[in-house]
Amino acid sequence: MEMEATISLLDMRLLVPELTLICVGLILMLLDLVVRKKELIAAVGIAGTLVAMYGTYKLYGFYNPQAAFAGMFVVDGYSNFFKLIFYLNIILTICISLKYMAIEKASFGEYYALLMFSSTGMMIMASAADLIILYLGLELMALSTYILAGFMRNQPRSNEAALKYFFLGAFSSAFLLYGISLTYGLTGTTNLKGIAEALSTLSIMDNPITYLGLIFIIVAFGFKIALVPFHMWAPDVYEGSPTSITAFMSVGPKAAGFAVLGRVLFDAFAGMQVQWAAILVPIAVLTMATGSIIALAQTNIKRMLAYSSIAHAGYMLLGIIAGTHDGLTSTVNYLMIYLFMNIGAFAIVIMLRREGVQGENLDDYMGLSKSHPLASALMLIFMFSLAGIPPTAGFVGKFYVFMEAINAGYVYMALIAVVFSAISAFFYLRVVMYMYMKDPVKEVELTTSPSMSIALAVTAMMVLIFGIFPSILLNLVRLSILG
Amino acid sequence: MPGTYIPSDYLPVAIIIIFAALVGLGAVVAGILVRPRRPYAQKLYAYESGNPPVGEPRQKFSVKFYIIAMLFVVFDVEAVFLYPWAVAYDKLGIFGFVEMMLFIFILLIGYVYVWKKGAFEWE
Numbered sequence: 001m002e003m004e005a006t007i008s009l010l011d012m013r014l015l016v017p018e019l020t021l022i023c024v025g026l027i028l029m030l031l032d033l034v035v036r037k038k039e040l041i042a043a044v045g046i047a048g049t050l051v052a053m054y055g056t057y058k059l060y061g062f063y064n065p066q067a068a069f070a071g072m073f074v075v076d077g078y079s080n081f082f083k084l085i086f087y088l089n090i091i092l093t094i095c096i097s098l099k100y101m102a103i104e105k106a107s108f109g110e111y112y113a114l115l116m117f118s119s120t121g122m123m124i125m126a127s128a129a130d131l132i133i134l135y136l137g138l139e140l141m142a143l144s145t146y147i148l149a150g151f152m153r154n155q156p157r158s159n160e161a162a163l164k165y166f167f168l169g170a171f172s173s174a175f176l177l178y179g180i181s182l183t184y185g186l187t188g189t190t191n192l193k194g195i196a197e198a199l200s201t202l203s204i205m206d207n208p209i210t211y212l213g214l215i216f217i218i219v220a221f222g223f224k225i226a227l228v229p230f231h232m233w234a235p236d237v238y239e240g241s242p243t244s245i246t247a248f249m250s251v252g253p254k255a256a257g258f259a260v261l262g263r264v265l266f267d268a269f270a271g272m273q274v275q276w277a278a279i280l281v282p283i284a285v286l287t288m289a290t291g292s293i294i295a296l297a298q299t300n301i302k303r304m305l306a307y308s309s310i311a312h313a314g315y316m317l318l319g320i321i322a323g324t325h326d327g328l329t330s331t332v333n334y335l336m337i338y339l340f341m342n343i344g345a346f347a348i349v350i351m352l353r354r355e356g357v358q359g360e361n362l363d364d365y366m367g368l369s370k371s372h373p374l375a376s377a378l379m380l381i382f383m384f385s386l387a388g389i390p391p392t393a394g395f396v397g398k399f400y401v402f403m404e405a406i407n408a409g410y411v412y413m414a415l416i417a418v419v420f421s422a423i424s425a426f427f428y429l430r431v432v433m434y435m436y437m438k439d440p441v442k443e444v445e446l447t448t449s450p451s452m453s454i455a456l457a458v459t460a461m462m463v464l465i466f467g468i469f470p471s472i473l474l475n476l477v478r479l480s481i482l483g
Numbered sequence: 484m485p486g487t488y489i490p491s492d493y494l495p496v497a498i499i500i501i502f503a504a505l506v507g508l509g510a511v512v513a514g515i516l517v518r519p520r521r522p523y524a525q526k527l528y529a530y531e532s533g534n535p536p537v538g539e540p541r542q543k544f545s546v547k548f549y550i551i552a553m554l555f556v557v558f559d560v561e562a563v564f565l566y567p568w569a570v571a572y573d574k575l576g577i578f579g580f581v582e583m584m585l586f587i588f589i590l591l592i593g594y595v596y597v598w599k600k601g602a603f604e605w606e
Contacts (some may be wrong), residue, residue: 029596030592030596033595033596033599033600
């Protein structure tokens with residue numbers, strides 16, 4: 001499996017968006033030395049992200065597949081669409097974290113730099129066509145996110161979150177490396193296309209180690225996506241981290257995990273589709289069940305959203321299980337919708353946090369509609385969307401995922417998903433019920449800022465637009481994936 | 484054929500491992516069998532004829548020590564690179580000079596960063 005490995009400086013051109021983000025991160029760190037105002041640093045961060053986004057869009061065409069570094073790094077519609085998710089994730093996270101990090105007394109310039117580095121890791125993961133590059137991106141993403149999770153240095157909760165995330169993340173990295181080494185041992189290559197070729201000549205029945213390699217790789221990605229039974233870290237980490245980082249983590253690393261899961265399973269292990277579908281089916285059922293049922297018992301809203309995020313990962317998995325390109329399309333479509341509704345919901349949670357008040361309990365939402373009708377209405381939209389109620393985007397996302405599962409012959413999976421989706425509606429609607437049907441017990445003040453208002457307006461608008469005109473997004477995803 | 488592979492190339496390695504384990508175990512076991520055993524309180528001290536031990540040997544270090552150690556490594560590497568460059572300066576010419584200045588400049592930015600962040604201040 002020897003291939004010509006010539007790497008020229010010209011290959012760097014495909015890395016321009018990633019390099020831009022890295023440079024922006026470094027500039028932010030230096031800027032932090034001379035600038036007191038964090039608003040300026042945040043603005044430079046957003047501007048830099050927009051430049052990188054421009055690079056992804058305009059430099060070589062959005063849908064054109066191109067490879068560099070001896071086929072280890074590809075830029076195609078699939079990776080570019082995921083990069084779009086990561087850019088939006090950075091921008092929205094910066095918007096919702098400005099004031100919040102100041103309240104938490106953890107407002108440092110490094111925060112924004114780490115967001116850039118972490119997202120660069122995710123982008124490398126999305127573009128990786130080689131298991132080693134994939135691992136490189138994964139570690140860059142994970143190491144930056146560990147630090148971000150523990151960014152509130154004075155709070156034991158945050159430290160605990162960072163440590164737990166670090167240990168379990170390191171553990172999952174070991175799983176990934178073990179899976180990679182087994183796969184490499186059998187196929188003689190780490191290139192995804194090369195693995196697919198080698199596997200097509202191997203008889204899988206005679207080489208049961210292929211299963212083991214596949215299982216280890218799925219387990220490692222399962223940790224990152226928080227699939228049950230590899231979800232144990234998620235509730236504690238999501239609860240302990242700064243809320244803005246919880247929003248960032250529940251979208252970014254999850255999307256990156258799905259990006260690599262899709263690419264590895266569809267490209268490298270395409271010949272073993274029956275096998276990996278058999279592994280993923282019980283995982284998906286468990287994930288949906290655990291996420292939806294345990295969330296019922298939560299009174300801390302961050303914890304509730306953590307379990308909800310686990311359940312959503314289960315729904316998204318259906319598109320991958322379907323094993324068709326349309327299935328993958330529906331998963332990616334769901335991820336984009338999830339970005340908006342999830343960050344929107346966390347933005348409202350952040351607004352309830354103010355000096356001396358945590359505002360993370362369900363009780364804090366009692367009668368919110370009386371004092372803050374607009375914020376309650378927005379929360380209502382996000383909760384309806386997360387629950388999957390029609391005029392919102394959440395419904396569209398779920399609808400396409402379930403439809404693709406049925407098209408691929410997994411009718412029973414779609415049925416199970418619908419049942420758990422109905423169960424999960426209870427805890428989303430409970431928040432709405434607390435806001436609209438209970439009387440306020442204490443006065444609630446909201447922390448607002450212009451950037452927060454922009455983020456809320458954008459997320460709420462997107463949730464409604466994609467809910468009413470689903471084809472806008474779906475066509476873009478379809479074009480990106482099918483090329 | 485799956486299932487019939489015998490890694491005979493590794494036989495010497497296996498022999499070495501077994502031999503090493505036997506030598507190690509043999510020394511310990513022989514010591515236990517041969518030596519006289521007459522313990523008393525003084526003899527069981529960690530330092531038989533030294534001071535009596537006080538407290539736990541493990542102590543908490545201030546994290547500052549690690550920062551200083553890390554910075555030392557970073558800037559020590561600079562010196563390590565500078566030395567061969569200085570020796571071969573004639574041969575490298577202007578290209579080597581520019582490259583080294585760039586390298587020092589990058590490190591200088593790092594230096595300014597840690598200074599401004601207060602990593603050199605003890606309190």
